[in-house]
Amino acid sequence: MMNPPALEENQAEGNILVWLTGFAFLAAMIGIFIYVPTERTEGVIQRIMYFHVPSAWLSFFAFFVVFICSILFLWKKDREWDIYAHASAGIGVVFCSLVLITGPIWARPIWGAWWVWDARLTSTLILWLIYVAYLMLRAQSSAGSMRARYAAVLGIVGFLNIPFIHFSVLWWRTFHPQPKVISNEGIGKGMDPSMLATLGVSLCAFTLLYFLLMGERVRQEKLKDEIDRLKREKLYSS
Amino acid sequence: MDNLGFLFAANAFVWGGIIYYVYTLRLRNRALEKDLDLLKKTLSKEG
Amino acid sequence: MNLFLSQISAIVWKDFVTELKTRELFSAMFIFALLVILIFIFSVNLSIVKASEVGPGILWVAFLFSGTIGLNRSFMLEKENGCLMGLLLAPADRTAIYFGKLISNFVFLTIMELFILPLFMIFFNIDLIEHLFPLLFVIFLGTLGFCALGTLLSSLASNLKTREIMLPILLYPLLVPVVIGVVRMTGQILAGEPLSEMMNWIGLTTSFDIIYIGVSIMTIDHILEE
Numbered sequence: 001m002m003n004p005p006a007l008e009e010n011q012a013e014g015n016i017l018v019w020l021t022g023f024a025f026l027a028a029m030i031g032i033f034i035y036v037p038t039e040r041t042e043g044v045i046q047r048i049m050y051f052h053v054p055s056a057w058l059s060f061f062a063f064f065v066v067f068i069c070s071i072l073f074l075w076k077k078d079r080e081w082d083i084y085a086h087a088s089a090g091i092g093v094v095f096c097s098l099v100l101i102t103g104p105i106w107a108r109p110i111w112g113a114w115w116v117w118d119a120r121l122t123s124t125l126i127l128w129l130i131y132v133a134y135l136m137l138r139a140q141s142s143a144g145s146m147r148a149r150y151a152a153v154l155g156i157v158g159f160l161n162i163p164f165i166h167f168s169v170l171w172w173r174t175f176h177p178q179p180k181v182i183s184n185e186g187i188g189k190g191m192d193p194s195m196l197a198t199l200g201v202s203l204c205a206f207t208l209l210y211f212l213l214m215g216e217r218v219r220q221e222k223l224k225d226e227i228d229r230l231k232r233e234k235l236y237s238s
Numbered sequence: 239m240d241n242l243g244f245l246f247a248a249n250a251f252v253w254g255g256i257i258y259y260v261y262t263l264r265l266r267n268r269a270l271e272k273d274l275d276l277l278k279k280t281l282s283k284e285g
Numbered sequence: 286m287n288l289f290l291s292q293i294s295a296i297v298w299k300d301f302v303t304e305l306k307t308r309e310l311f312s313a314m315f316i317f318a319l320l321v322i323l324i325f326i327f328s329v330n331l332s333i334v335k336a337s338e339v340g341p342g343i344l345w346v347a348f349l350f351s352g353t354i355g356l357n358r359s360f361m362l363e364k365e366n367g368c369l370m371g372l373l374l375a376p377a378d379r380t381a382i383y384f385g386k387l388i389s390n391f392v393f394l395t396i397m398e399l400f401i402l403p404l405f406m407i408f409f410n411i412d413l414i415e416h417l418f419p420l421l422f423v424i425f426l427g428t429l430g431f432c433a434l435g436t437l438l439s440s441l442a443s444n445l446k447t448r449e450i451m452l453p454i455l456l457y458p459l460l461v462p463v464v465i466g467v468v469r470m471t472g473q474i475l476a477g478e479p480l481s482e483m484m485n486w487i488g489l490t491t492s493f494d495i496i497y498i499g500v501s502i503m504t505i506d507h508i509l510e511e
Contacts, residue, residue, distance in 0.1 A: 045241040048248045055252070074507050098255050105248040109241045129458035136454060140445050150441050153504045157437070157459060160500060164462035164493050171485060172465050209256070216263050223270040230277045 024205035031198035054206035062092030070155030082148040087217035296385025318351035341471035360443035427467035
């Protein structure tokens with residue numbers, strides 16, 4: 001059980017993180033709506049990018065964390081890693097959904113249709129389905145080592161699928177703008193420095209948000225564990 | 239400038255999504271904490 | 286190594302004997318695949334769409350759906366009679382159980398596919414004979430990928446309460462790359478292109494097969510652990 005001083009310390013750390021995240025988001029908002037110039041060809045709608053791309057990055061990062069934690073769980077068999085994998089998958093799915101919502105909103109005025117079967121949009125959708133299935137698997141099975149092992153296997157299998165999805169959907173068809181931030185000429189050559197800076201701030205804000213949410217979700221799972229433990233203790237003692 | 243509505247909608251969805259998620263997380267945490275407190279209280283009363 | 290092979294062959298042999306006795310799996314898979322093809326023929330207007338364009342997709346959807354029935358069956362049969370417990374208690378390697386199941390799933394599905402192909406040829410009025418070897422190669426790659434991942438996930442799903450529902454939900458998104466690949470390749474083959482024109486797809490599906498068999502070998506111990 002957590003002793004009070006440690007709890008307080010955690011709280012303080014959490015508060016710093018909350019402030020940092022809030023500040024980063026404020027900076028990102030200022031950057032997006034005041035500082036950055038409007039894109040010439042796409043107009044004001046292009047500002048969606050500063051949410052769309054960081055959300056995509058965040059969900060991808062979250063799924064990568066699921067992958068790593070799944071491997072570590074199968075290796076060490078420590079409940080801690082299972083908690084991290086679960087928490088990260090949940091956050092990943094939330095931000096993947098945001099990508100899937102902002103994507104069509106951006107696509108509608110630019111491509112003229114809500115949904116085009118474009119490579120990256122399609123792979124995001126498949127990724128979303130994989131991790132929703134992951135969360136369903138977790139919801140279906142009762143807590144315990146079986147659920148953790150199965151989820152870990154699926155976490156590994158699902159992440160290894162990403163390169164296959166990427167290439168298969170890419171060869172299938174694509175309309176997406178070629179990646180501008182990391183292009184063949186080097187990082188950030190295709191973009192105005194002010195846009196790059198804004199995107200960077202926005203990425204930072206979202207990454208901080210990830211850690212904030214992670215802390216919250218992990219705490220939640222631990223609380224659940226604690227309650228389960230107490231209940232079981234009570235059940236067997238009486 | 240006529241695409242302002244789309245930009246606004248996308249922003250609203252992002253913020254709405256994030257805030258709703260944080261809100262439900264907080265809510266669940268509070269419920270869990272309450273549950274834990276209750277459990278501890280009943281345990282200490284009986285023990 | 287010899288012991289390992291004999292363990293695998295024992296499992297495959299057991300599956301075959303059961304199947305020869307009951308004959309329930311194969312007939313169900315075959316009829317189901319046929320039904321899927323028929324339903325697609327009714328839902329797609331073949332007088333507007335060219336048969337060679339929609340044909341490959343329909344063929345593979347039929348294979349996948351009936352293959353899922355086979356997968357669902359393969360571990361459930363073990364589960365129902367407590368056979369899986371026996372298999373796990375036997376001094377056999379978990380990997381041997383995986384390979385045994387993989388091979389029997391693969392063989393059942395392949396036999397079913399070989400029966401479906403002539404019917405497909407008649408229904409869609411497509412001549413498969415002249416492209417038979419490349420087509421069989423593509424079917425081999427696709428079926429192997431399907432069975433490699435499907436055997437792993439069905440061994441996982443068989444322990445869930447809602448296994449029949451969860452298996453497709455878990456399996457289909459992961460199979461998307463292979464499905465796109467084999468449907469593309471089948472279409473190109475039917476259009477008369479040689480295999481050398483589609484090396485990228487062959488590479489993709491082959492590496493999919495290899496990687497997922499490898500991952501299954503590494504993780505099957507954690508799934509079949511009671």
